[in-house]
Amino acid sequence: MKKWQCVVCGLIYDEAEGWPEDGIEPGTAWNDVPEDWLCPDCGVGKEDFEMIEID
Amino acid sequence: MTTASERNPIVIVGSGLAGYSLVRELRKHDADAPILLVTADDGTSYSKPMLSNGFGKGKDANGLAQATQYSMAEQFDLHLMPHTWVTALNPQAHQVLLGDHWQSYSKLVLAWGAEVVPLHLAGSGSGSVYSINDLNDYRAFRAALTGAECVAIMGAGLIGCEFANDLLLGGYQVEVIAPSATVMPTLMPEQAARALQNELEALGVTFHLNTQVDRIEQVPAGADGGVTLALTNGRHLQADVVISAVGLRPRTELAQQAGLAVNRGIVVNRALETSAPDVYALGDCAEVDGQLLLYVMPLMASARALAKTLSGERSEVLYPAMPVMIKTPCCPAAVNPPPVGAEGHWQVEQDGNHVKALFNNPEGKLLGFALTGRFTMEKQALSRQLPALHNAAS
Numbered sequence: 001m002k003k004w005q006c007v008v009c010g011l012i013y014d015e016a017e018g019w020p021e022d023g024i025e026p027g028t029a030w031n032d033v034p035e036d037w038l039c040p041d042c043g044v045g046k047e048d049f050e051m052i053e054i055d
Numbered sequence: 056m057t058t059a060s061e062r063n064p065i066v067i068v069g070s071g072l073a074g075y076s077l078v079r080e081l082r083k084h085d086a087d088a089p090i091l092l093v094t095a096d097d098g099t100s101y102s103k104p105m106l107s108n109g110f111g112k113g114k115d116a117n118g119l120a121q122a123t124q125y126s127m128a129e130q131f132d133l134h135l136m137p138h139t140w141v142t143a144l145n146p147q148a149h150q151v152l153l154g155d156h157w158q159s160y161s162k163l164v165l166a167w168g169a170e171v172v173p174l175h176l177a178g179s180g181s182g183s184v185y186s187i188n189d190l191n192d193y194r195a196f197r198a199a200l201t202g203a204e205c206v207a208i209m210g211a212g213l214i215g216c217e218f219a220n221d222l223l224l225g226g227y228q229v230e231v232i233a234p235s236a237t238v239m240p241t242l243m244p245e246q247a248a249r250a251l252q253n254e255l256e257a258l259g260v261t262f263h264l265n266t267q268v269d270r271i272e273q274v275p276a277g278a279d280g281g282v283t284l285a286l287t288n289g290r291h292l293q294a295d296v297v298i299s300a301v302g303l304r305p306r307t308e309l310a311q312q313a314g315l316a317v318n319r320g321i322v323v324n325r326a327l328e329t330s331a332p333d334v335y336a337l338g339d340c341a342e343v344d345g346q347l348l349l350y351v352m353p354l355m356a357s358a359r360a361l362a363k364t365l366s367g368e369r370s371e372v373l374y375p376a377m378p379v380m381i382k383t384p385c386c387p388a389a390v391n392p393p394p395v396g397a398e399g400h401w402q403v404e405q406d407g408n409h410v411k412a413l414f415n416n417p418e419g420k421l422l423g424f425a426l427t428g429r430f431t432m433e434k435q436a437l438s439r440q441l442p443a444l445h446n447a448a449s
Contacts, residue, residue: 022432
């Protein structure tokens with residue numbers, strides 16, 4: 001499971017947790033997140049997220 | 056053959072979200088092009104959208120900073136000039152004036168943003184109004200809140216409402232004053248606006264709509280500080296801190312003086328090209344093919360297109376429908392207003408403060424929406440049905 005971070009606001013999408021508020025189940029891989037999903041905090045799209053390594 | 060001008064740097068003016076997003080994208084295509092970034096502030100990279108929800112996220116000004124100018128310069132191989140004002144442009148000579156030095160550029164990107172619309176208020180306290188448009192403004196504002204109890208916000212637009220919600224979360228008493236009859240009148244129809252207003256009121260915000268601030272007077276020394284706001288409806292309010300959230304206007308003055316085409320913003324086409332060769336405008340200062348959208352999504356789409364153009368592959372941005380999310384945790388909301396002047400009507404479905412308002416044209420085609428509460432979840436599905444912004448006009 002990987003984590004992806006919004007470059008604009010720093011919000012983290014954790015594949016393990018998904019984003020249930022938007023109907024994205026825990027365990028949803030980044031590739032399977034809908035292409036038009038928007039950062040819940042700042043509204044940018046998936047292309048403005050970058051994969052990060054977090055312990 | 057390499058000409059002298061091609062060896063000159065790409066000069067980017069501004070280190071806000073526009074300038075730094077362009078740098079980030081540009082380095083994906085071109086690791087070597089010399090970049091000079093000139094900024095009037097200290098060059099700290101920070102999260103602009105979070106200025107209006109710092110309390111909700113538990114962050115002060117330092118918490119919103121993401122990287123110093125030094126780490127930005129190192130990470131993206133920039134020559135960065137902080138605390139430097141551009142005072143003139145000479146597009147014919149491909150130069151910008153920095154203090155007393157004319158700097159040559161190969162390409163010039165104006166990414167200097169927008170400024171808060173100035174208010175001309177009377178009274179001894181009119182000079183002590185805070186407007187919050189960058190990290191330094193936010194730092195000063197948070198310092199002013201120390202010991203304060205009541206904050207008055209002028210303006211009930213997106214930023215005014217977001218600050219109202221955030222300041223409540225920070226434990227302050229909040230008064231909102233605006234001349235409109237409803238909140239966010241340019242973004243939402245009445246039913247959605249009332250729902251949002253209801254939720255903010257339930258949380259403790261007091262609204263003074265259909266009125267404006269006439270004067271702000273300093274409370275006489277010896278009292279507990281703060282100011283008195285005299286409203287045009289005759290009422291008087293006490294506040295410790297006053298915010299102006301009456302809107303932004305693109306900075307266009309230097310561009311205009313240099314002879315660039317300017318309308319509401321600096322006029323650019325879909326390739327972000329101004330009327331002068333090798334001069335581009337990006338972000339809140341740019342009017343892109345007639346669209347002036349001071350939001351994050353269009354800015355990021357523009358930065359991606361411009362980065363390609365600057366690295367040799369001329370690219371045009373095409374704005375899709377771009378919903379705007381309103382960061383009011385007490386009442387989530389998302390809007391995509393119909394084009395100004397579009398023919399059609401609002402159709403509203405409502406369950407308490409959960410509102411789904413759809414704007415359809417006479418043929419039944421969806422042109423815009425405003426969603427609050429649980430209906431906000433439908434924003435993506437509805438956005439897919441909307442025409443692209445740049446096609447809508449043609």
